């Protein structure tokens with residue numbers, strides 16, 4: 402079984418379009434496939450696959466800690482308010498301390514200084530992991546980070562581990578992982594230990610710069626990688642230079658170009674992967690070629 406991570410240095414370049422098309426192509430060609438959306442700040446792979454048809458599993462993830470004040474015990478000395486390094490302990494109008502939970506980092510300093518033993522630091526919900534069956538038959542694990550929460554890398558690792566385990570149990574040939582954009586903690590947690598990374602970029606200076614940053618992450622973790630240039634067609638010269646640079650200087654395998662195509666937007670509105678929405682669209686033809694290349698060279 403191979404784990405293929407679809408990543409991009411910049412958001413909005415078509416990562417989910419590539420991931421959803423690859424998964425649907427493999428499933429339609431008789432390959433058992435599993436999918437995971439680890440963009441825990443803004444998960445949308447399930448939406449691109451038509452939404453969940455059946456919820457198979459849902460669990461809360463507790464990866465952070467928060468302070469809690471026992472109002473009965475608090476004597477209003479304000480030591481905790483003065484010492485909290487994150488400004489998370491507040492003076493409430495009732496004369497007791499109160500925690501601004503979104504700001505609390507769970508460091509426990511307040512608990513150490515409280516003379517009334519009124520503070521406890523307890524595990525708190527960071528996010529939720531759900532497994533849904535899609536209308537294409539395969540399953541999709543998604544994670545959602547709770548508002549204002551951190552530790553997204555840990556949530557990503559939980560999702561990837563769960564997806565790999567479920568995929569192995571089901572005898573899947575591939576796990577397709579839709580990563581978060583950028584090069585931060587969730588992307589590092591997505592890329593490390595993967596079998597292959599598909600980097601999606603577009604022919605613009607901003608996307609090129611962020612693709613280069615992503616390439617450093619991929620190189621650091623020594624993961625074989627290929628590049629897809631999406632939204633091609635506006636500047637042949639730029640695209641050609643981008644392709645040569647990606648292959649020659651960054652060492653990426655060139656997987657293909659996907660032309661600008663309004664059908665892609667219509668497919669997104671209809672919540673269908675473009676290769677299913679309109680197989681005759683130019684973007685679909687390009688994505689199918691890319692999927693075939695990945696199938697023959699990676700799986």
Ligand code: SF4
Nearest residue numbers: 485505506508509511
């Ligand atoms: S646990 Fe740390 S961050 Fe949270 S309220 Fe106490 S001192 Fe502030």
Ligand code: SF4
Nearest residue numbers: 475476478479481515
């Ligand atoms: S240190 Fe303890 S007693 Fe003092 S204000 Fe904070 S919670 Fe209340």
